[in-house]
Amino acid sequence: MGVQWYHTMNYTPHTDEEVRQMLADIGVRSIDDLFSCIPREMRPASFDIPEGRSEAEVVNNLRLLASRNSTSLVNFTGAGFYSHYIPSAVDAVASLPEFYTAYTPYQPEASQGWLQAIYEYQTAICNLTDMEVANASLYDGGTALYEACMTAVRINGRKKIVVDAGVNLIYWTMIQCYISNLSLDVVKIPVKNLCADRESIFREMDGQTSAVILQNPNFFGCVDDYSDIVEHAHKKDIIVIESVYPVSLGLLKTPGETGADIAVGEGQSLGIPLSFGGPYLGFMASRKEFVRKMPGRIIGRTVDKKGRDGYVMTLQAREQHIRREKATSNICSNEALCALRALVYLSLLGRQGLKELAQVNLDKAEFAKQRLEKIPGVKVPREITTFNEFPVLLPENADSVVNKMIAKGFAPGFPLGRFYRGMDRYLLVAVTERRTKEEIAKFAESLEAVLCS
Amino acid sequence: MQLIFEKGRAGRKGFKIQRSDVPASGVIPEKFERKTEIDLPEVSELDVIRHFTCLANLNFCVDSNLYPLGSCTMKYNPKFTETCAKIAGFEELHPLLPQLSGGGILTQGALELLYRMEKLLCEITGMDCFTMQPLAGAHGELTGTMLIAAYHREKGNRKKYILVPDSSHGTNPASAAIAGYQVIVIPSDSTGVMDITEYKKHLTPEVAGVMLTCPNTLGIFNPAIKEICSLAHGVDALMYYDGANLNAILGKLRPGDVGFDIVHLNLHKTFATPHGGGGPGAGPVGAKKELSRFMPISKVVMRTDGTFGLDYHYPDSIGYIAPFYGNFGVLVKAYAYILLLGRAGLIDAAEKAVLNANYVKEKLKKHYKLPYDRPCMHECVFSADRQKEKGVSALDIAKYLIDRGIHPPTIYFPLIVKEAMMIEPTETESKDTLDTFINEMINAASLAATNPEKFADLPETAPVQRVDEVKAARDLNLKWSRP
Numbered sequence: 001m002g003v004q005w006y007h008t009m010n011y012t013p014h015t016d017e018e019v020r021q022m023l024a025d026i027g028v029r030s031i032d033d034l035f036s037c038i039p040r041e042m043r044p045a046s047f048d049i050p051e052g053r054s055e056a057e058v059v060n061n062l063r064l065l066a067s068r069n070s071t072s073l074v075n076f077t078g079a080g081f082y083s084h085y086i087p088s089a090v091d092a093v094a095s096l097p098e099f100y101t102a103y104t105p106y107q108p109e110a111s112q113g114w115l116q117a118i119y120e121y122q123t124a125i126c127n128l129t130d131m132e133v134a135n136a137s138l139y140d141g142g143t144a145l146y147e148a149c150m151t152a153v154r155i156n157g158r159k160k161i162v163v164d165a166g167v168n169l170i171y172w173t174m175i176q177c178y179i180s181n182l183s184l185d186v187v188k189i190p191v192k193n194l195c196a197d198r199e200s201i202f203r204e205m206d207g208q209t210s211a212v213i214l215q216n217p218n219f220f221g222c223v224d225d226y227s228d229i230v231e232h233a234h235k236k237d238i239i240v241i242e243s244v245y246p247v248s249l250g251l252l253k254t255p256g257e258t259g260a261d262i263a264v265g266e267g268q269s270l271g272i273p274l275s276f277g278g279p280y281l282g283f284m285a286s287r288k289e290f291v292r293k294m295p296g297r298i299i300g301r302t303v304d305k306k307g308r309d310g311y312v313m314t315l316q317a318r319e320q321h322i323r324r325e326k327a328t329s330n331i332c333s334n335e336a337l338c339a340l341r342a343l344v345y346l347s348l349l350g351r352q353g354l355k356e357l358a359q360v361n362l363d364k365a366e367f368a369k370q371r372l373e374k375i376p377g378v379k380v381p382r383e384i385t386t387f388n389e390f391p392v393l394l395p396e397n398a399d400s401v402v403n404k405m406i407a408k409g410f411a412p413g414f415p416l417g418r419f420y421r422g423m424d425r426y427l428l429v430a431v432t433e434r435r436t437k438e439e440i441a442k443f444a445e446s447l448e449a450v451l452c453s
Numbered sequence: 454m455q456l457i458f459e460k461g462r463a464g465r466k467g468f469k470i471q472r473s474d475v476p477a478s479g480v481i482p483e484k485f486e487r488k489t490e491i492d493l494p495e496v497s498e499l500d501v502i503r504h505f506t507c508l509a510n511l512n513f514c515v516d517s518n519l520y521p522l523g524s525c526t527m528k529y530n531p532k533f534t535e536t537c538a539k540i541a542g543f544e545e546l547h548p549l550l551p552q553l554s555g556g557g558i559l560t561q562g563a564l565e566l567l568y569r570m571e572k573l574l575c576e577i578t579g580m581d582c583f584t585m586q587p588l589a590g591a592h593g594e595l596t597g598t599m600l601i602a603a604y605h606r607e608k609g610n611r612k613k614y615i616l617v618p619d620s621s622h623g624t625n626p627a628s629a630a631i632a633g634y635q636v637i638v639i640p641s642d643s644t645g646v647m648d649i650t651e652y653k654k655h656l657t658p659e660v661a662g663v664m665l666t667c668p669n670t671l672g673i674f675n676p677a678i679k680e681i682c683s684l685a686h687g688v689d690a691l692m693y694y695d696g697a698n699l700n701a702i703l704g705k706l707r708p709g710d711v712g713f714d715i716v717h718l719n720l721h722k723t724f725a726t727p728h729g730g731g732g733p734g735a736g737p738v739g740a741k742k743e744l745s746r747f748m749p750i751s752k753v754v755m756r757t758d759g760t761f762g763l764d765y766h767y768p769d770s771i772g773y774i775a776p777f778y779g780n781f782g783v784l785v786k787a788y789a790y791i792l793l794l795g796r797a798g799l800i801d802a803a804e805k806a807v808l809n810a811n812y813v814k815e816k817l818k819k820h821y822k823l824p825y826d827r828p829c830m831h832e833c834v835f836s837a838d839r840q841k842e843k844g845v846s847a848l849d850i851a852k853y854l855i856d857r858g859i860h861p862p863t864i865y866f867p868l869i870v871k872e873a874m875m876i877e878p879t880e881t882e883s884k885d886t887l888d889t890f891i892n893e894m895i896n897a898a899s900l901a902a903t904n905p906e907k908f909a910d911l912p913e914t915a916p917v918q919r920v921d922e923v924k925a926a927r928d929l930n931l932k933w934s935r936p
Contacts, residue, residue, distance in 0.1 A: 010802060010880075012801055019808065044704060044705070047707070048796075050792070058793045062566075063540060069561070070559035077550070083545075089502055092502065093501070097516035101530055102514040107851060109918065110915065113510065114730045142776050143588070174775070177771055223485050250487070252485060252487055253488075254487055273544045273782070275543065276546040276777070276778065276781040279783055302924045304918050309917075310916075311920070320591070321624075325636045331591055332590075337732065338732070346494075347493065347501050348468040348496075350495045351493045353466060353470055359478075362478075
């Protein structure tokens, strides 16, 4: 006689006997009776979902799918999303069930671990950007930038946003989408020689302007010092929003140092896997005077009844569960686990490690530049300062070069012509600490071979 | 507990950065250089691991505690889904690869997963198309209200209002506001569902859409839902389904079959992906085919040769809601969960969730006021009104439960119930666990009747006791400064 399959395991622990007891206690005869409030004619026209499978079958199925994605390409593509090494300790902490199977810390007594971790995260983000306050995180760098725009609008009540075209085009597109139903006027200023065009930006900054949005390094890799724009903006009470790449802040002038009002960015590079586009981490920090205009969760330090230090969600009067349609944002969560990853990453690297990491990135990018510009017909613009990503001018269309380089085992960079008219021959190349000298050399050799063929 | 910033010593390191192996060194010109010190911790890896493990121990979580937090569906998060999301072919994949010439063929598995997930969610909800982009439930709501706006703009409709019942989540009106609408709140009737007379009164041609949670936040299914939808369609208003409570009706009702036009799902609720202490979640949005051309770009398509690709050619699209294809790592987990449960498993989840909630409701209704005494779906809402007369509030009862190792229910929501306690046990809890919870709730009620003063000093076992929220908001301390 074979085994009798009497119970389908769906993580529901009920035995048949328990179900009978519970139904009797409720006073109904069957489970169906519990659903009698849903009239027959409303029942599903179909529910054609495949029958369940075992864990082993599902894992195999997903492994098979994953095997159809490349893991062997040597990656030189960044465009705002970077392949940095993730220390194992980051995964270890993020895999603690006491973190990942908890929820929003509504009950401070049952969530001090999470609350303190987020308070530490806020501190780390402030120190990284040289700003005074940070929130508990937002979905990603793009939504953080949009939320920063809305924060500026709340601060000064004006309706015009000036955006430097050096801001990641993906974020520009997202902002346009988000504001399409709000009566805001967004003006994009083309870059000049790949950098922010001061003259045009100053011309657009008028009495109606709420904010100017800048990115450092910008999408083309150009490193800048926006202090002059900040100075100009503040004379007209315009809010300056700076989007930054956190790893670069190991070396580059911070938003706080330039005098920016709001700093935002994509935190993916701080120990969060690329994972085909998410989950990521939007961080946001600002000057203290704007904290009540900020969106999202904010954790504060206080004391408990016995005078002990304790942490709690604070300034909740800004948020949707209290203010509803008048809230600073509709967001009701954060990307807590990603924020935790960033905090652990920054703690492991520490004050010296982040500088070292930034320098290694810079050195490798410099080496790649030197190798690539030796290729006949290839030009690396040297009039701009870059960090770990830089544009390369090719003698032919970058798109077809990308195609051929992928065939040779490289994700060679982002062809700027995909986003920018007239830049068809530009390839945006990112070189992180993960790329070895040999890989860079091989990359240059392959590119030369592709261009000569 | 000391902060990570207060631990360690100057010069200590927690990670070895690989040295540069290239014969080149880059220099940042002085004017672009950071001058300030980066005040980050200086700790060893062990310091880090011990610090965060100790912090973790201060949290309640599903893996340690019953967590019947109403409206949040804190069901067990199966471990194998974590394994799936960590497969290198998913975790290390750069999102721009399919957008590079020749790169699409190297991401076929990821694109196929997105494609198949879309088909599954369409079938589960009765919708015609789905976008995986929204990064959370509230983000899905925003996407949905923007679809409503796009639909009316295209038709030249001048609409001003979105209707929501007074039992709705705060994110509904907040999302409607960002899509440019004003919000009209419709009261509930004595049975706990949206008052149909009031609804009809406010359902003018200026109404763009109606946002409903079904079953609603009281855990009550509204049998008039079909009529509500058809009345809305009569004035060319779209029906929005807030999927927060889909867990209750899997396989029992599909929003698309009864007249809803748009739906968002919370994968971290219904489809068991971890809540992560507040995120990341995922909030895919589904819609009827009349709205498909407004959906966010890009869309994953299956080509005639069976390969998968990204399609951007939707000129009427609302645009980019997210930078790429949604919280892919979360989508992988939800997809794996749906495959494992399958048709019967999903229905079983809904049935056991509803069974558990009704069991708790029946067992507790003698001890707490049940403002709407009727069969519930996946959650039930009690009021601590009776206990409040003795000076014991819903908050006090919450603190009592913390001492008993149980995460409290959602309290003070929905807003229409005074001293609300919203209990959602979920299907993964056993009868034994529910009995323990029920007993503790009954004990709390007894204690409230006999010794109400005892609650003031609860919880006794937690690392803190009643933190001073007023002080937190008044003397703002949002970051640590080195003394």
